[in-house]
Amino acid sequence: xxxxxxxxxxxxxxxxIVQINCTYQTSGFNGLFWYQQHAGEAPTxxxxxxxxxxxxxxxxxxxxxxSKGYSYLLLKELQMKDSASYLxxxxxxxxxxxxxxxxxxxxxx
Amino acid sequence: xxxxxxxxxxxxxxxxxxxxLECSQTKGHDRMYWYRQDPGLGLRLIYYSFDxxxxxxxEISDGYSVSRQAQAKFSLSLESAIPNQTALYFCATSxxxxxxxxxxxxxxxxxxxx
Numbered sequence: 345x346x347x348x349x350x351x352x353x354x355x356x357x358x359x360x361i362v363q364i365n366c367t368y369q370t371s372g373f374n375g376l377f378w379y380q381q382h383a384g385e386a387p388t389x390x391x392x393x394x395x396x397x398x399x400x401x402x403x404x405x406x407x408x409x410x411s412k413g414y415s416y417l418l419l420k421e422l423q424m425k426d427s428a429s430y431l432x433x434x435x436x437x438x439x440x441x442x443x444x445x446x447x448x449x450x451x452x453x
Numbered sequence: 454x455x456x457x458x459x460x461x462x463x464x465x466x467x468x469x470x471x472x473x474l475e476c477s478q479t480k481g482h483d484r485m486y487w488y489r490q491d492p493g494l495g496l497r498l499i500y501y502s503f504d505x506x507x508x509x510x511x512e513i514s515d516g517y518s519v520s521r522q523a524q525a526k527f528s529l530s531l532e533s534a535i536p537n538q539t540a541l542y543f544c545a546t547s548x549x550x551x552x553x554x555x556x557x558x559x560x561x562x563x564x565x566x567x
Binding site: 348352375387431441445 | 493497555556557561
């Protein structure tokens with residue numbers, strides 16, 4: 345079966361750096377997405393990786409290793425507004441998105 | 454105004470009732486989707502449509518039906534609601550001309566079936 349694993353919850357301190365991991369087992373691979381979802385709101389797109397390596401976008405970076413079935417989202421200079429759930433999703437060989445359950449990130453002052 | 458609008462935002466209903474959730478978009482996208490989100494689970498695809506004449510079942514289509522009335526409108530119906538359909542429902546769109554396949558979500562419709 346297809347599976348996306350990510351930690352259920354993480355806690356970090358304002359101003360620090362946090363890395364949220366995602367491992368996947370899917371039927372084929374056509375890209376990996378990270379979305380941010382604040383409580384009670386819609387998910388919003390953060391990043392897309394289809395090739396191995398690091399993609400940097402401001403305070404957020406996303407890394408992909410296709411051979412290891414692994415990605416991480418790196419958040420730097422954490423702000424209180426970064427408190428949210430972070431959803432990892434993989435597009436399989438049929439171009440269907442398989443979603444992880446999300447990682448709830450709690451930022452403490 | 455939001456680019457992807459869902460109505461109603463919240464609905465409480467009773468078992469056996471027919472419910473329709475509506476979605477409209479101003480993004481001009483051909484592709485539209487309905488997902489449900491439950492605590493502790495990933496988003497699960499109910500139905501998707503790549504254009505007005507193209508409707509496809511997703512992972513969990515049983516108990517649901519859809520209608521694509523126009524490019525901009527995609528409705529989800531629960532013919533006879535049951536308590537385990539209590540969930541947060543999201544409509545989403547995507548632009549098939551973009552390689553990334555980024556989804557744009559509506560604000561969600563929270564449905565409670567008693």
